[in-house]
Amino acid sequence: MTAAAAVAGGLRAADGLAGRSVHVKVPATSANLGPGFDTLGLALAVYDELDVTVLEQPGLEIEVHGVGEGEVPLDASHLVVRAMAHAFARRGYELPPIRLVAHNAIPHGRGLGSSGAAIVAGVMAASGLLEGAESFTADDLLELATELEGHPDNVAPALFGGLTIAWTTPEGPRHKKLIVHRGVAPLVLVPEHEMSTALARSLQPASVPHEDAVFNVSRSALLVAALIQSPELLLQATEDKLHQSYRAEAMPETDRLIKALRAAGHPAVVSGAGPSILVLASDPSERADAVRLVEESADTAWQALPLAVDFKGATAVPQHR
Structure with missing residues (x-):
């Protein structure tokens, strides 16, 4: 089900999630690597870490510490929240009330995949909170993230680590993960x-x-x-x-x-x-x-x-x- 179709058909409440919490950790990435434009990406050991908890009562609470503190929005337009809402909607659910606490270390606007990391964080948080009710394959996660990012070269290494080759097919984006030589x-x-x-x-x-x-x-x-x-x-x-x-x-x-x-x-x-x-x-x-x-x-x-x-x-x- 697409997000548009889910909205048109009416989203159902994600019952039974109140009190659930998930800790998400996402690496920085470097895309292109010179000649591999929009195709190659590398995951790097700098991380954004987030704790997402489903609240008992309606609301949205966001705290941001580190990079982006005092700069990024603290409402539903926050990119992690948007990615979570997108993932929930693709499975036919409304986004439940949540508390999000982010500790960010990935620099913003510097070519290190900060927006891709935020999108991946939201998709991963949604998959973690819906565990037991819904399952997400690697291809599902990549597709959801790519729908928001527009291309898979940053979100693929953020999701899977290592060196990734990403490409698109009529069925959606795909990736291959490779292990980098220890001498690099x-x-x-x-x-x-x-x-x-x-x-x-x-x-x-x-x-x-x-x-x-x-x-x-x-x-x-x-x-x-x-x-x-x-x-x-x-x-x-x-x-x-x-x-x-x-x-x-x-x-x-x-x-x-x-x-x-x-x-x-x-x-x-x-x-x-x-x-x-x-x-x-x-x-x-x-x-x-x-x-x-x-x-x-x-x-x-x-x-x-x-x-x-x-x-x-x-x-x-x-x-x-």
Whole structure:
């Protein structure tokens, strides 16, 4: 049942859920990874954590701590609440009264999948609260999240962890999870300024030269091999001609630093829509060298986050009453 059909037919109350509570944990993600535009994504070990409890009486209570505190809405327009309502509606239920307490660590508007994480958190919370009454397969969760996000490249790694290849079919979005080589040492460089995903996408041309498309097909295939088997190929594998150059004018310092990092041998790419930079280093010493280069070259402050790859993905753990 689609959400529209459920609304048209009238949603039923989700009875018997009062007092249920679930703890949700969702990783940050970096999409594209250079050449894998709208297809490849990587889960990273920075997390938003939420506790969602169904209330006895009507109402909606929201607390936000950490990133977004005092900035994100505290009503039904909150993205986690919208995602929960969407998941409930797809199964024919009204969203019950809830209390949501969020502890956020994923930076907003920096190309680390914060909106995808919020959507995944809502879908996972809904599946956890409805456990026993409804079941959600991996494909169900991906479809629900993609319906709200618009594309699966961020929500797939947030849901399932690791390196994901995501694609769409007439039956809905699909994914393949792969385990990243233990020699890959991600580094995320986060600036103080934000970047609008909508603006970044608006800079993309409607078509690209045939030779650029062929170039990216080869690099995308090579990147999968480099990440799971041959990290020494990461510099060549992260070359891109489809999106980063078109977006460069909107984030000039990101573009300049990526060029400097790559000239020094570091596999640096725009993280998602930017403006953060992802360096797919092959060892911790390479990460340290990249941090020093940025500290010496940047015109503004950048936060360096040496991170692990998250292999687990999102979790929803019921809490006892």
